[in-house]
Amino acid sequence: MKDVLTLQVNGDQVEVGVPTHYTLLETLRYVLGLTGSKQGCDKGDCGACTVLLDGEAHLSCIMPVYEALGHEITTVEGLADGPYPHPLQDAFDLTGAAQCGFCTPGILCSAHGLLAENRSPSRQEIQQALSGNLCRCTGYTKIFEAVEVAAESLRTGMDPRDIVAERYEVALPSRSMQPLSDLLKEPHA
Amino acid sequence: MRSEDLLPLQERTADRPETLSEIAGGGFRMIGGRNRGVDGFQKSTGKAIYTDDIVLPGMLHAKILRSTEPHARIQSIDASAALALEGVHDVITGRDIPTAYGIIPWTPDEHALAVEKVRFVGDAVACVAAVDEDTANAALDLIEVEYEALPYYLDPEKALTLEAAETPIHAPRKPGGNGNILKRVQLEFGPVDEKMSEADVVVEGEYYFHGTTHAPIEPHCAIARLNQDGLLVVWSATQVPHYLHREIARVLGLDVAKVRVVQPAVGGAFGGKSEPFDLEFCVALLALRTGRPVKILYTREEVFYSHRGRHPMKMKYRVGASENGRILAVDAETILDGGAYASFGLVTTYYSGQLLTAPYEIESYRFDSTRVYTNKAPCGPKRGHGSVQPRFAFEISLDKVAERLQMDPIEFRRGVFMGTGRTVNEFRVQSNGFLECLEAVEKASGWKEKYGKMPYGRGLGVAGSCYISGTNYPIYPNPMPQAAVQVQVERSGRVTVLHGASEIGQGSDSTMAYIACEELGVPLDYVRVFSADTDLVPVDLGAYSSRETIMVGNACLMACRRVGDLVGGSVAAEWEVEPSRVRLAGGWAFDVKDTERRMPIAAAFQLAEAEHGTLGAVGHYNTPKEGVHGDYRGGTIGASPAYSFTAHVADVEVDPDTGFVDVRTIWVAHDCGRALNPVLVEGQIEGSAYMGHAEAVLEEQEYMVGEHEGGLHNAPSLLDYRIPTSMDCPEFVPFIVESNDPEGPYGAKEAGEGPLHPSLPAIANAIYDAIGIRIDSLPFTPPRVWQAIRDAEAVKMAEEVA
Numbered sequence: 001m002k003d004v005l006t007l008q009v010n011g012d013q014v015e016v017g018v019p020t021h022y023t024l025l026e027t028l029r030y031v032l033g034l035t036g037s038k039q040g041c042d043k044g045d046c047g048a049c050t051v052l053l054d055g056e057a058h059l060s061c062i063m064p065v066y067e068a069l070g071h072e073i074t075t076v077e078g079l080a081d082g083p084y085p086h087p088l089q090d091a092f093d094l095t096g097a098a099q100c101g102f103c104t105p106g107i108l109c110s111a112h113g114l115l116a117e118n119r120s121p122s123r124q125e126i127q128q129a130l131s132g133n134l135c136r137c138t139g140y141t142k143i144f145e146a147v148e149v150a151a152e153s154l155r156t157g158m159d160p161r162d163i164v165a166e167r168y169e170v171a172l173p174s175r176s177m178q179p180l181s182d183l184l185k186e187p188h189a
Numbered sequence: 190m191r192s193e194d195l196l197p198l199q200e201r202t203a204d205r206p207e208t209l210s211e212i213a214g215g216g217f218r219m220i221g222g223r224n225r226g227v228d229g230f231q232k233s234t235g236k237a238i239y240t241d242d243i244v245l246p247g248m249l250h251a252k253i254l255r256s257t258e259p260h261a262r263i264q265s266i267d268a269s270a271a272l273a274l275e276g277v278h279d280v281i282t283g284r285d286i287p288t289a290y291g292i293i294p295w296t297p298d299e300h301a302l303a304v305e306k307v308r309f310v311g312d313a314v315a316c317v318a319a320v321d322e323d324t325a326n327a328a329l330d331l332i333e334v335e336y337e338a339l340p341y342y343l344d345p346e347k348a349l350t351l352e353a354a355e356t357p358i359h360a361p362r363k364p365g366g367n368g369n370i371l372k373r374v375q376l377e378f379g380p381v382d383e384k385m386s387e388a389d390v391v392v393e394g395e396y397y398f399h400g401t402t403h404a405p406i407e408p409h410c411a412i413a414r415l416n417q418d419g420l421l422v423v424w425s426a427t428q429v430p431h432y433l434h435r436e437i438a439r440v441l442g443l444d445v446a447k448v449r450v451v452q453p454a455v456g457g458a459f460g461g462k463s464e465p466f467d468l469e470f471c472v473a474l475l476a477l478r479t480g481r482p483v484k485i486l487y488t489r490e491e492v493f494y495s496h497r498g499r500h501p502m503k504m505k506y507r508v509g510a511s512e513n514g515r516i517l518a519v520d521a522e523t524i525l526d527g528g529a530y531a532s533f534g535l536v537t538t539y540y541s542g543q544l545l546t547a548p549y550e551i552e553s554y555r556f557d558s559t560r561v562y563t564n565k566a567p568c569g570p571k572r573g574h575g576s577v578q579p580r581f582a583f584e585i586s587l588d589k590v591a592e593r594l595q596m597d598p599i600e601f602r603r604g605v606f607m608g609t610g611r612t613v614n615e616f617r618v619q620s621n622g623f624l625e626c627l628e629a630v631e632k633a634s635g636w637k638e639k640y641g642k643m644p645y646g647r648g649l650g651v652a653g654s655c656y657i658s659g660t661n662y663p664i665y666p667n668p669m670p671q672a673a674v675q676v677q678v679e680r681s682g683r684v685t686v687l688h689g690a691s692e693i694g695q696g697s698d699s700t701m702a703y704i705a706c707e708e709l710g711v712p713l714d715y716v717r718v719f720s721a722d723t724d725l726v727p728v729d730l731g732a733y734s735s736r737e738t739i740m741v742g743n744a745c746l747m748a749c750r751r752v753g754d755l756v757g758g759s760v761a762a763e764w765e766v767e768p769s770r771v772r773l774a775g776g777w778a779f780d781v782k783d784t785e786r787r788m789p790i791a792a793a794f795q796l797a798e799a800e801h802g803t804l805g806a807v808g809h810y811n812t813p814k815e816g817v818h819g820d821y822r823g824g825t826i827g828a829s830p831a832y833s834f835t836a837h838v839a840d841v842e843v844d845p846d847t848g849f850v851d852v853r854t855i856w857v858a859h860d861c862g863r864a865l866n867p868v869l870v871e872g873q874i875e876g877s878a879y880m881g882h883a884e885a886v887l888e889e890q891e892y893m894v895g896e897h898e899g900g901l902h903n904a905p906s907l908l909d910y911r912i913p914t915s916m917d918c919p920e921f922v923p924f925i926v927e928s929n930d931p932e933g934p935y936g937a938k939e940a941g942e943g944p945l946h947p948s949l950p951a952i953a954n955a956i957y958d959a960i961g962i963r964i965d966s967l968p969f970t971p972p973r974v975w976q977a978i979r980d981a982e983a984v985k986m987a988e989e990v991a
Contacts, residue, residue: 035242036235038456040406041489045907048406076235085230093229096868099876100694101232102407102456108233130915134907136406136457137694139879140915142872170223 007068009034010078024060024068025049028075036076036105040134047133050106051075057113059132076105079112087153088112088146090160097146099137107133111147119155121147202712203776209784218774219706219713220935223868226699227718228454228692237454240410240426245482248412249278251475252325253467253485254315254332255494256307259564259900260341260358263305263314263334270331271317276324278479280332282315286474288440292432292464294665296371296531298359299567301440301470307336308358308529309564310900311494313467318475318483341900342369343892345503345526345561358529358562371531371560372538376823378546378613379553384518388509392589395505396582397966400526400890401883402498403571404912407456408487409495411469413476421477422449425469428458428691429731432664434723436465437473452721458693459880460570461497463733464532493905497569498890500537500560501526502578508586514596514604516587518553521545521579525560525568532569534560536826540575543827545583546612547655548623548834549605554613564900565892570733572880573656573945584652584950585965588957597640598651598954599631602836615819618832620938622860622928623653626836629858629924634838641958646843650954653836656943657829658862658933659736661812670809672740673727676705676748678756678804682776682791684709685717689729690741692720695941696869697737701745703865704934708749709756710773710790727807735939738865739830740810742934747808755804759797760788813932831930833938834860837878837947839919841955848975850886852952858924862938867925873940874923881948882919886969887911 002017009032016031025042028034028051040048042061049061052074060068079086088108091097098104107130114121114129121129126147127140135143149167153160204218212218231237268280283304291297302313315332319325340356342348348358348369357368385391411425421443427433430450438445455462468485475483487495502525509518523541527534542556571577591601609618630651631637640649663671677685686705690697702716719725729741753773760778761768764786772781778793780786788796798804818828840854857878864870888911891903904910923944929936949967956974957963962981964974 029242030244033244034235035238038239038407039241039486040408040456041907043489043906043908045489046406076233080234085234089230089233092233093225096226096229096872098226098229098232099696099872100405100407100455100457101228101237102239102405102694104232105235127915132914134406134912134914136404136459136880136912137876138872139875139921140918141875141921142868143915164223168223 005065005069007073008071009073010075018065022065024051024063024065027065028060034075034077038102038105040102047110048103048106050109050133052109052113055113055116057110076108079108087160088150091146091149091153094160094164095142095146095149097138097142103133103135107135107143111150115151115154119151121151202714203789206787209775209777209779209787212774213772213781213784217707219703220865221863222866224703224713224866226696227702227713227716228698239407239454239456240412240424241486243412243424243453245412245414248482248484249318249320249475249479250322250325251316251318251471251483251485252322252329253313253471254329256303256310256312256314258307258336258338259310260339261307261336262339263303263307264337265335266315267333268315271328274324274328274331276320277317277328278481279318279475280315280328281471281474286440286470290436290440290465291531292533292664293531293535296535299530301467309566310902311566312529316471316475318479341564343563343565343894343900345524345563348561348563358564369562371527371534371562373559374538374542374823375557376542376614377555381518381520381553381555384553385507385509385520388517389512390590390593391507391509392586392593393507394582394586394589394965396585398502398504398578398581399967400499400501400568401571401888402493402496402890402910403459403461404492404907404910405457405459405461408489408492409462409466409468410484410486411472412482412484413472414482415476415480420447420449421473422451423469423473424451424453426455426462427452428455428462428693428733429464430691430721430723431689431728431730433465433469437469440470441473441477449724452691455691455693458732459572460574460733463570463731464497466495489907490905493902493910494566496528496566496890497532499571499577500568502541504579504582506582506586508590510590510594512594514594514601516549516551516605519551521556523556523558523579525558527560527562528565528567529562530567532567533574537570537575539823539826541579543614544576544655544657545579546614546616547618547832548607548621548653549602550607551613566902572877573942574734576656577946577949580654580946581949581953581967584947585953588954599627599636602651602653603627615824616828617817619932620831620862620928620930621834622926623834623836625926626834626858626860627653629926630836630838630856633856633922633924634840636838646845646959648841648955648958650839650951650956650958651837652947652950652954654834654943654946656833656939656946657734657827658739658831658833658939659812659829660734661817661828661830662825663730670744670811672729672744673807673809674701674741674744674748675727675807676752676805678709678752678794680791680795680798682711682715682789682794683717684711684715685719686745687719687726688741688745689726690720690737691732693732695732695737695873696866697732697741699869700738700742700865704742704745705749708746708753710775710777712776735942738937738939739933742937743810744808746934747810748806749808751806751808752804755801756793756797759800760793763796830932831862831938833940833943835944835947837951839948839951839955841952841959843956843959843974845960845978848971848973848978850956850969850974852882852886852919854920854922855882855948855951856922856924857944858926859940859944860926860928860938861940862930862933863927863936864925865935865937870925870940871923874944875921877942877944878921878948879913879918881945882952883913885949885952885967887913887917889968
């Protein structure tokens with residue numbers, strides 16, 4: 001049996017026909033084709049399915065889709081500001097915080113939830129905010145660093161690239177692998 | 190198009206011309222830099238496509254029925270009710286796919302679906318394809334399987350008994366043998382008994398490694414589709430597309446040229462996806478039978494049952510040393526608990542002995558390893574295949590020896606450093622940065638001030654290790670290259686690298702791109718990388734045994750240099766200078782003697798294309814065969830083109846009241862040859878130390894015992910199988926040591942597996958420093974540590990009373 005629901009997803013109002021027993025994750029992945037949110041365990045253990053509801057991190061794999069009604073849902077696909085990557089996304093790439101990348105969408109959402117509340121999180125606050133997201137590749141260190149870089153970028157308006165360059169005391173090959181945003185920002189550079 | 194037309198756009202990404210003089214005299218432009226990855230933004234924006242993200246029109250979903258018995262004969266399977274269910278398209282059983290397979294060609298003992306027998310709880314029995322997952326699951330409940338229970342063995346020592354041999358898990362391969370034994374390897378190097386008798390100190394111990402699993406966050410997933418022209422396409426979350434390609438064709442009786450295997454982005458593997466699995470054969474057969482695309486996604490429970498994780502090992506070690514600190518003899522006896530199938534077990538059995546003999550000078554060595562079948566999920570290769578367990582036993586043994594000799598454990602290890610040359614089992618080591626590794630962790634940890642001097646409950650421990658950078662021989666013997674790369678160079682300046690390496694998060698796609706940038710002078714965003722699609726890229730054997738950087742990297746270097754020489758030659762001819770004066774770097778071709786003379790790299794490509802026609806090249810790599818290993822039987826197994834080295838110091842705090850071990854810091858120094866990108870190397874070092882630490886204090890692949898639940902996995906979930914959260918990790922402090930091996934691309938060796946090994950013994954040795962108690966069995970969970978402390982107290986009390 002299916003119901004027709006109206007959801008707010010990544011800024012759009014969408015009408016979807018959903019089997020009544022579907023979770024939010026199933027709705028995002030199977031109905032809307034938003035496959036950025038991942039299924040790692042399907043029981044709320046791993047956090048790969050984490051999305052934002054009204055800016056707060058939630059596990060979409062154990063949330064019946066009905067519970068998301070009336071809330072602003074944001075997935076990893078909705079974090080970027082149009083063509084500009086969110087500083088978190090830029091920082092994850094710069095610091096090597098995404099290895100296999102499977103936990104990354106969920107971690108980005110959890111981190112986004114943290115930074116919305118706190119733009120100067122301590123290492124311990126970051127650890128706590130991400131404690132529901134399992135990463136099997138990195139040992140978390142580079143993820144913590146990425147969140148710190150993004151926080152600094154949000155606080156100061158500095159480019160994450162310059163923050164990373166300063167942090168590691170290296171001249172990053174600054175003109176390599178420019179994100180699209182740079183081209184848009186400095187069309188005549 | 191005139192070359193200068195490209196300049197304004199090129200300037201965006203090319204180096205500023207005034208900086209070219211900095212690299213005119215040599216040095217790297219790209220290699221060694223903290224560069225971005227080529228797939229970073231794909232992954233951080235949710236655009237990377239993993240297998241389960243693929244949805245094909247008309248796709249069916251399949252589910253596998255799994256055995257509830259640890260060891261039983263299948264009497265009958267009745268799938269009629271399942272087939273009759275609305276929405277079910279097909280049901281297959283072992284009869285439909287009877288060919289046995291196995292990753293090692295000599296030990297094919299698995300079937301995609303059980304034939305006659307099931308051998309562990311979780312063994313695949315039947316597979317249903319239906320319109321959706323819910324229908325497939327409902328159909329599984331309707332399949333009736335009658336089993337005749339057989340005696341089952343969860344303990345390898347029980348499986349070794351004569352009684353167990355009467356009802357073995359597999360038929361013996363030789364008449365009269367015990368079918369429960371997969372392989373026994375006995376090798377001796379030098380006069381062990383004689384040397385042991387000369388030893389001033391002999392340390393004996395029994396060690397136990399408990400068995401752990403990979404637990405990648407992405408569950409295994411596979412999709413197959415039959416194209417109407419007869420091509421079977423299989424997408425799979427695999428780390429060995431080439432072996433999967435071969436095995437699918439062989440098992441299903443297809444022409445290998447008419448099978449295409451595509452590896453989408455993989456969400457972690459760690460060795461857990463390095464052989465063919467039941468789901469891949471099932472989707473392939475169901476796609477052939479139904480004509481519809483078919484997908485299987487494992488549940489998390491199925492990931493635990495598919496396993497192939499680290500073998501539990503019972504290890505007896507005797508180490509003899511002279512009073513001046515030489516290691517005279519090592520004598521090891523190991524039983525490997527293999528689980529129900531062979532997997533890589535033949536190799537694991539060798540590795541449990543062969544990979545132990547560096548970085549130390551060992552004067553004589555003997556090992557006797559036996560891999561035994563048990564009725565549990567099959568064990569296989571996990572990060573640091575076969576050698577993490579013996580390293581645990583050996584490095585603790587070395588600590589005990591140092592103590593008996595009243596030597597500092599780091600000083601002792603320095604004294605037995607082998608340098609380069611030959612190991613006792615005749616492997617050739619051409620670079621060895623282990624001393625620098627030891628020094629880095631000694632200094633950073635404040636070892637000299639702290640070791641043995643911290644208050645009760647706090648301690649430091651050290652351990653070292655060695656690992657292979659790829660195996661010298663492929664899994665199926667053949668004289669062809671182990672790795673190959675094709676490079677295309679296009680007149681816009683774009684370079685495309687087609688390679689077979691499996692990107693599983695370790696960064697092989699980025700690594701190939703860095704090499705292309707370095708050699709062809711293009712900026713990173715001019716490089717496109719396509720990998721692991723058997724229709725598009727040359728054969729590579731896959732992401733296992735830490736082989737990608739050295740092997741695919743060398744192949745990429747060869748291809749790039751071939752085409753780079755053409756480009757450089759054309760530019761040199763244009764400028765009428767020697768080709769050696771032309772360098773391609775940073776988006777330019779320039780004259781190293783006069784950097785004012787330059788052209789954008791695209792213009793250089795165009796010159797070369799005009800001279801030579803369409804630009805492209807292939808490159809390959811095969812391992813050196815002469816003089817790299819001994820010529821005894823088994824001497825090829827464990828041989829590698831180059832070896833990496835690692836040292837750890839762990840700082841732990843033990844709570845004597847609860848037995849809780851808090852690992853506070855792990856300093857890790859790893860000799861990876863040259864670090865092609867330090868960010869990636871650090872990521873591998875930290876990730877390895879993380880995984881080793883978790884195996885030491887948190888994780889355990891456990892099975893229930895008892896009449897009814899025997900063989901059932903104790904904790905097949907990511908909640909109960911305790912992989913560390915962000916709150917559970919120590920601080921990891923990585924150091925990169927660059928010894929630059931002559932065999933590696935720019936000197937590079939592996940970094941993905943080696944840095945895991947010392948975590949466990951370093952923590953064990955630190956616990957001893959903290960509380961003065963040796964715990965030789967893993968894992969160091971609170972109950973075990975608490976009990977060890979109580980036992981030690983009881984012994985002490987008894988001694989006082991006496």
